[in-house]
Amino acid sequence: MRNYLVIIGKELHNLFVSPIAYVVMGVFFALSGYVFYMILASVIEFTVQQAFQSQQFGTSPPAFDATAVTLRSFFGAISTFLLFLVPMMTMGVFAEEKKRGTIELLFTSPVTHLQLILGKFTALVVLLLVMLVPTILNSLLLYYLSEPTPPLAPMLVGYLGAFLLGGTLLAVGLFVSSLTENQIIAAVITFGVFFVLWLIDASAGTGTTLINETLRYLSILNHYQDFTIGILDSQHLVFYLSLIFLGLFLTSVSLGSAKWRQ
Amino acid sequence: MIRAEHLTKRYGWHTAIEDVSFQVEKGEVLGFLGPNGAGKTTTMRILAGFFPASEGRAVVAGFDVFEQPLEVKRRVGYLPENPPLYEAMTVDAYLRFVASIKGVNRAAVGSRLLEVKARCGLEEEGQRLIKHLSKGYKQRVGLAQALIHKPEILILDEPTIGLDPRQIIEVRELIKGLAGDHTVILSTHILPEVSMTCQRVIIINKGKIVAVDTPENLTGQSASGAMLELEVGGAVENLDALLREFPQVRSVSLGEPQNAHRTVLVETEGEEDVRHLIAQKVIESGIELYQLKKKSVSLEEVFVQLTTEEEKGEKEEKEEREE
Numbered sequence: 188m189r190n191y192l193v194i195i196g197k198e199l200h201n202l203f204v205s206p207i208a209y210v211v212m213g214v215f216f217a218l219s220g221y222v223f224y225m226i227l228a229s230v231i232e233f234t235v236q237q238a239f240q241s242q243q244f245g246t247s248p249p250a251f252d253a254t255a256v257t258l259r260s261f262f263g264a265i266s267t268f269l270l271f272l273v274p275m276m277t278m279g280v281f282a283e284e285k286k287r288g289t290i291e292l293l294f295t296s297p298v299t300h301l302q303l304i305l306g307k308f309t310a311l312v313v314l315l316l317v318m319l320v321p322t323i324l325n326s327l328l329l330y331y332l333s334e335p336t337p338p339l340a341p342m343l344v345g346y347l348g349a350f351l352l353g354g355t356l357l358a359v360g361l362f363v364s365s366l367t368e369n370q371i372i373a374a375v376i377t378f379g380v381f382f383v384l385w386l387i388d389a390s391a392g393t394g395t396t397l398i399n400e401t402l403r404y405l406s407i408l409n410h411y412q413d414f415t416i417g418i419l420d421s422q423h424l425v426f427y428l429s430l431i432f433l434g435l436f437l438t439s440v441s442l443g444s445a446k447w448r449q
Numbered sequence: 450m451i452r453a454e455h456l457t458k459r460y461g462w463h464t465a466i467e468d469v470s471f472q473v474e475k476g477e478v479l480g481f482l483g484p485n486g487a488g489k490t491t492t493m494r495i496l497a498g499f500f501p502a503s504e505g506r507a508v509v510a511g512f513d514v515f516e517q518p519l520e521v522k523r524r525v526g527y528l529p530e531n532p533p534l535y536e537a538m539t540v541d542a543y544l545r546f547v548a549s550i551k552g553v554n555r556a557a558v559g560s561r562l563l564e565v566k567a568r569c570g571l572e573e574e575g576q577r578l579i580k581h582l583s584k585g586y587k588q589r590v591g592l593a594q595a596l597i598h599k600p601e602i603l604i605l606d607e608p609t610i611g612l613d614p615r616q617i618i619e620v621r622e623l624i625k626g627l628a629g630d631h632t633v634i635l636s637t638h639i640l641p642e643v644s645m646t647c648q649r650v651i652i653i654n655k656g657k658i659v660a661v662d663t664p665e666n667l668t669g670q671s672a673s674g675a676m677l678e679l680e681v682g683g684a685v686e687n688l689d690a691l692l693r694e695f696p697q698v699r700s701v702s703l704g705e706p707q708n709a710h711r712t713v714l715v716e717t718e719g720e721e722d723v724r725h726l727i728a729q730k731v732i733e734s735g736i737e738l739y740q741l742k743k744k745s746v747s748l749e750e751v752f753v754q755l756t757t758e759e760e761k762g763e764k765e766e767k768e769e770r771e772e
Contacts, residue, residue, distance in 0.1 A: 295527045
């Protein structure tokens with residue numbers, strides 16, 4: 188347990204003394220803030236337009252859940268930002284250790300590969316939380332200023348989705364980083380893998396064969412949709428958690444853990 | 450303390466080391482000598498538990514490296530060829546981190562930190578960022594991290610590389626000071642370093658051990674015989690017979706005359722120093738004696754000899770096969 192905590196501490200130290208964490212956070216905050224403003228502005232404009240029209244024609248305004256639409260678009264945007272930013276967060280995690288030779292220190296210390304991998308992953312998850320949590324302010328604004336007060340649960344489910352998606356991407360990125368000692372290569376391959384996982388259902392078309400269904404199931408975006416509209420389905424939870432497990436397991440294989448008895 | 454048995458490491462088709470076996474006793478300083486790419490680093494990495502051997506077994510501090518790597522790693526301090534430093538950390542933060550992952554008791558970290566810093570001459574550098582240190586100081590930090598958990602065994606891969614002459618002497622003194630309490634394996638391709646710091650030398654070439662001995666034995670300064678070099682002039686015709694009268698003389702070889710002087714090589718055996726007897730006899734016989742000295746083969750010569758002999762042997766083998 189102590190080793191695990193020590194690795195987390197060291198990773199966080201490394202992340203937060205390097206400019207990468209701040210750049211990633213800065214870009215994420217700027218983009219998410221701007222996009223939230225854009226979405227909110229267009230939703231408000233649309234509602235006002237609707238109200239104006241219905242007044243003119245004397246009909247009641249169509250049912251339109253402004254809060255839900257805003258949140259849904261907002262979480263959609265967050266997923267896109269994560270797709271681009273996570274490779275920057277994970278590219279150096281193992282690649283840099285290999286390049287600098289510090290991997291020799293870690294591997295010749297009484298630390299198991301499991302402690303090492305989980306420590307590094309947890310540190311990245313902490314960084315992910317540091318990115319996501321401040322954006323709750325946006326949603327809280329929505330929560331307190333909407334009339335009538337919207338339910339809180341869909342909002343939380345949306346955040347859970349973003350968190351799980353981010354965690355999955357981090358686990359995959361961690362694995363790719365363990366394959367090379369070049370950060371750029373790690374980042375590019377991670378991007379590539381993310382895009383494949385993102386768009387894999389496009390090749391599925393509308394067919395209903397087993398292959399089509401499988402391809403659709405493998406798309407990480409498909410599983411995200413339900414979260415953004417506030418639906419918590421255990422099927423998606425299982426999907427993300429298994430992908431996280433798979434990413435960490437592959438990392439352990441690529442580090443050669445299987446060759447050792449620990 | 451360390452026992453390597455038939456270690457072999459393959460990377461795909463390439464064999465880095467083959468059938469390497471040796472032992473190191475407690476408190477001993479063992480030198481690993483070999484040209485670049487001979488397999489020194491590979492052997493050390495296996496012993497330190499960085500990667501497992503393809504074949505063979507290594508027992509370090511009583512634990513099998515493969516079966517109980519964590520127990521071994523607790524007892525080994527390892528300095529790789531490039532010191533494994535986190536450049537963005539201060540010296541203190543880095544050493545604290547290493548102390549923690551090496552399992553140093555939380556309460557003892559502070560005192561260990563002070564001790565290794567004093568030992569490695571880093572008292573003033575604690576708050577400096579590692580990336581701002583010179584190469585020599587980085588090497589010291591590397592050494593400090595290897596020592597921080599008071600390991601029984603130290604494995605140092607080229608510990609003096611990249612240092613200036615004064616720092617090299619300091620590091621050698623430091624290593625000498627470690628002998629006794631610690632068992633040390635160090636690798637180098639600088640030969641004088643071995644004779645200065647090590648009690649025993651392993652010469653490794655192309656992944657195989659070609660010699661294991663003390664530096665003294667390897668350089669022919671042992672008690673079991675010596676090589677004498679004489680410079681003589683005048684009538685030297687019967688010098689050969691004259692010297693062979695001594696029972697201690699094994700062989701005599703006369704060189705070609707140069708400026709009316711000749712160099713004679715005399716191989717003796719036994720512990721007795723016969724230089725004065727030979728000098729007396731030569732002078733009595735009327736031969737002019739200009740110089741008489743004990744010839745010591747430098748470790749360089751032994752090294753070159755050992756590492757090329759094998760190549761020659763291999764070549765001959767190849768040629769034979771081709772024929």
